[in-house]
Amino acid sequence: MLNSEQLSEFTRNSKLETRNSSFYMDEALAEARKAQAAGEVPVGAVLVGPDGEIWGRGYNQPINLADPTAHAEILALREAARQAGNYRLPGTTLYVTIEPCLMCLGAIIHARLQRLVFGAPDPKAGACVSLYQIPADPRLNHRLEVQGGIRE
Numbered sequence: 039m040l041n042s043e044q045l046s047e048f049t050r051n052s053k054l055e056t057r058n059s060s061f062y063m064d065e066a067l068a069e070a071r072k073a074q075a076a077g078e079v080p081v082g083a084v085l086v087g088p089d090g091e092i093w094g095r096g097y098n099q100p101i102n103l104a105d106p107t108a109h110a111e112i113l114a115l116r117e118a119a120r121q122a123g124n125y126r127l128p129g130t131t132l133y134v135t136i137e138p139c140l141m142c143l144g145a146i147i148h149a150r151l152q153r154l155v156f157g158a159p160d161p162k163a164g165a166c167v168s169l170y171q172i173p174a175d176p177r178l179n180h181r182l183e184v185q186g187g188i189r190e
């Protein structure tokens with residue numbers, strides 16, 4: 039049982055958590071708008087470090103870069119890994135506007151992200167909950183926390 043002081047602290051932390059997720063998802067949505075303006079499928083992502091800073095940003099641009107791997111998530115991971123000087127990014131959280139595909143989930147697992155937060159599910163290509171449920175596969179060594187359905 040929590041006493042009233044613990045309860046109010048818990049409530050305060052919950053609000054902070056909500057505000058943070060909402061803040062980062064807004065940043066991801068701003069990236070998605072860049073993709074839309076560029077005539078790409080509107081997907082945006084930001085990679086947040088354990089310090090709460092945004093380490094990497096990306097928006098979908100496979101058409102303009104003539105690169106099938108240029109998804110928002112991959113571009114955000116690349117920028118963050120360059121910043122960190124490390125191909126592994128433990129303790130980080132990726133915020134992305136749409137449920138990631140198989141390729142991006144693979145990269146997310148290789149990079150050892152701690153947490154993934156996505157907006158709308160993608161019934162056609164989503165590899166978290168829709169088409170595949172990769173994070174729930176017990177054969178994988180790495181455990182990824184997943185939170186979906188944020189602002190569908």
Ligand SMILES: [Zn+2]
Pocket residue numbers: 109111138139140141142143
């Ligand atoms: Zn992808």
